[in-house]
Amino acid sequence: MSSNLAVKLRSGTQKAHTSAENVGFMKCFLKGVVDRQSFAKFLSNLYFVYSELEAAITSNLNNPVIAAVYFPELNRRDSLEKDMVFYYGSEWRSLITPSSSTQAYINHIRELSARDPVLLIGHTYTRYMGDLSGGQMLQKIAQSTLKLSGYEGTSFYNFEQIPDKQAFKNTYRQALDSLSIDDATGDGVSPSVADRIVLEANSAFQFNMQMAKDLEGSLIKAIGQVVFNSLTHTNNPGSTEAPAM
Secondary structure, three states: OOOOHHHHHHHHOHHHHHHHHOOHHHHHHHOOOOOHHHHHHHHHHHHHHHHHHHHHHHHOOOOHHHHHOOOHHHOOHHHHHHHHHHHHOOOHHHOOOOOHHHHHHHHHHHHHHHHOHHHHHHHHHHHHHHHHOHHHHHHHHHHHHOOOOOOOOOHHHOOOOOOOHHHHHHHHHHHHHOOOOOOOOOOOOOOOHHHHHHHHHHHHHHHHHHHHHOOHHHHHHHHOHHHHHHHHOOOOOOOOOHHHO
């Protein structure tokens, strides 16, 4: 019996998608305005998040629900390490630190991993499906704006083991729908496991939005407050990534 989790995740995060696109840093990014330093910091924060998330997933593979939606070809940590070398050099590990909001996200992942690891699925869905969807557009923007060659400096977006992204996303959604999770609770009041995973997916959006907001100061220094304001004064209607997911 299908859990319909993929549909619930997609519909249950629609508003969060729109909100994420309207964070100032992302609005500028989508319009082709991003500087090298801000983008490098953006990726460095993601390095810490993915390192923690992928370690948490790996440590919980004995859980059949986690194992059913584990696709190692999605892992991003190694690709992000390539980007760290590109932007910071061979001593990159001593040059990067997580922002306060990134550290809060890391702490949340650790808590879920210890307390209720199945809820990590909400975070893997939000991140990986976004990377395979709108993330591919962000790669092209960064490549053009920063004058990068190939995937040099954007290895994060390069899924070498997934040549057909749409086919893979369909496979991933089928795996989500096939999960053996409770879709209802006995008391009719407490949220079901599926509902709690959707809540965590929205939580993932909130953490990622805050991480992006933290970068706005750096971007404003690079482009100026007036330009930043002109680029962010109107709201996007949303949906850049949502339909593709």
